[in-house]
Amino acid sequence: MTITLADHYGMCFGVRDALRKTHDTAAAGPTTVLGELVHNPIVQQHLSTLGVQRAHLDAVGSSETSRVVITAHGAADRDRQAWRTAGYQVTDTTCPLVKKAHHALAQITAQGCQAIVIGQPGHVEVRGLCGDFPQAVVVEDEAALQDLPWAAHYGVVSQTTQPIAKVLDLVRKLEQLHPDAKVTFRDTVCQPTKDRQVAMDRLCQENDVIIVIGGRNSNNTRQLSETARRAGLDVHQIETAAELQPAWFSPGCRTGVTAGTSTLDETVQAVMARLKQIAAASRASSPIHRLAPVIQQAIAAFA
Ligand code: SF4
Incomplete structure (x- = not known):
C-alpha cells in the first residue's frame, strides 16, 4: 500500500487569517462569531473551549457579547452595517478573495448586466454575495440556466470555492443558450x-x-x-x-x-x-x- x-x-491563508483574528478578538474579551467561522467541527470545538459563542448573522442584535466576528465567507454590506448600527464592535475576517468576488459583482451590476452567481444556493458566501444585489440569480447547474430571465447582457461571477472547470462549462452553455446576448465573465474562483x-x-x-x-x-x-x-x-x-x-x-x-x-x-x-x-x-x-x-x-x- x-x-x-x-x-x-488543507488550510488556506483566508481561513488561517480568520482564525488568527478571531483568537485575537476572543483574547480581548467575550466574543461571538456570526455563523460558522469555518466549516470544520474540530475548529468549532476549539473555539467553544475558548468561550467563543455563536449567533446568526441574520439575527441582528441577538449576540450576548458586544464583540462579534464576521466569518471568512463574508457578508452583505447591509448586514455588516446593521450590526455596527446596533452598537456592536465588528471584527471582519472576510477573505480578500471573497471581497474580490463582491467587487466583481458590484462592477457587473453597475454595467447594467443581469448578474449571475454560479454557486450553491443558500451557502453563506453566496447569500453574502447576493445580499446587496437581490437581482442576482444563483445558478448551481445546467438545469438552472434554463430558468434564467432573458437579458441582452449577462454578467457572471462565481462562489470562490466552485470548481473552475464546472464554472467555465456553465459559462459556455450560457453563451450557447443565448447566442444573441453578450456574456461577461469575471473569474472569482480563488487560487x-x-x-x-x-x-x-x-x-x-x-x-x-x-x-x-x-x-x-x-x-x-x-x-x-x-x-x-x-x-x-x-x-x-x-x-x-x-x-x-x-x-x-x-x-x-x-x-x-x-x-x-x-x-x-x-x-x-x-x-x-x-x-x-x-x-x-x-x-x-x-x-x-x-x-x-x-x-x-x-x-x-x-x-
Ligand atoms: S476564498 Fe479561497 S482563500 Fe479565501 S477563505 Fe475561501 S477558500 Fe480560502
Whole structure:
C-alpha cells in the first residue's frame, strides 16, 4: 500500500487569517462569531473551549457579547452595517478573495448586466454575495440556466470555492443558450481552490483510493470528493483519523490524500500517521511477510 499526499491540500491563508483574528478578538474579551467561522467541527470545538459563542448573522442584535466576528465567507454590506448600527464592535475576517468576488459583482451590476452567481444556493458566501444585489440569480447547474430571465447582457461571477472547470462549462452553455446576448465573465474562483483541484486531478490519475479530509458541510471539501467520485475512484470523506477503516485498503492499493481549505494541519498529520499504521499492519499480515522468516532460515541452511 502506498500513501501520497496531494501537492496542494488543507488550510488556506483566508481561513488561517480568520482564525488568527478571531483568537485575537476572543483574547480581548467575550466574543461571538456570526455563523460558522469555518466549516470544520474540530475548529468549532476549539473555539467553544475558548468561550467563543455563536449567533446568526441574520439575527441582528441577538449576540450576548458586544464583540462579534464576521466569518471568512463574508457578508452583505447591509448586514455588516446593521450590526455596527446596533452598537456592536465588528471584527471582519472576510477573505480578500471573497471581497474580490463582491467587487466583481458590484462592477457587473453597475454595467447594467443581469448578474449571475454560479454557486450553491443558500451557502453563506453566496447569500453574502447576493445580499446587496437581490437581482442576482444563483445558478448551481445546467438545469438552472434554463430558468434564467432573458437579458441582452449577462454578467457572471462565481462562489470562490466552485470548481473552475464546472464554472467555465456553465459559462459556455450560457453563451450557447443565448447566442444573441453578450456574456461577461469575471473569474472569482480563488487560487487556493484552483490549486487544490489541480492537485486532486493529479492524485486521481495516480491512485485507486482517495481520502478527503474536511468538514462534511464544507463546500470545497465536498467538491474535492466529487472530483474523485467522477473519476470513478473509491472516495472516503472523513473529519478525523479515527474514522479511517483498514477494510477500505486492499493490499498494494495506491492511496491519495487531500484536505479541504478549512482542515487543520494537525488533522492531516494524524490521518497520515494512522494510514502508515494501517499500511504497516497490512504488510505484516501479508502471506509473503509471514513466510519471510521461513525463507531466511532455508537460505541460511543452504549457505
Ligand atoms: S477558500 Fe479561497 S476564498 Fe475561501 S477563505 Fe480560502 S482563500 Fe479565501
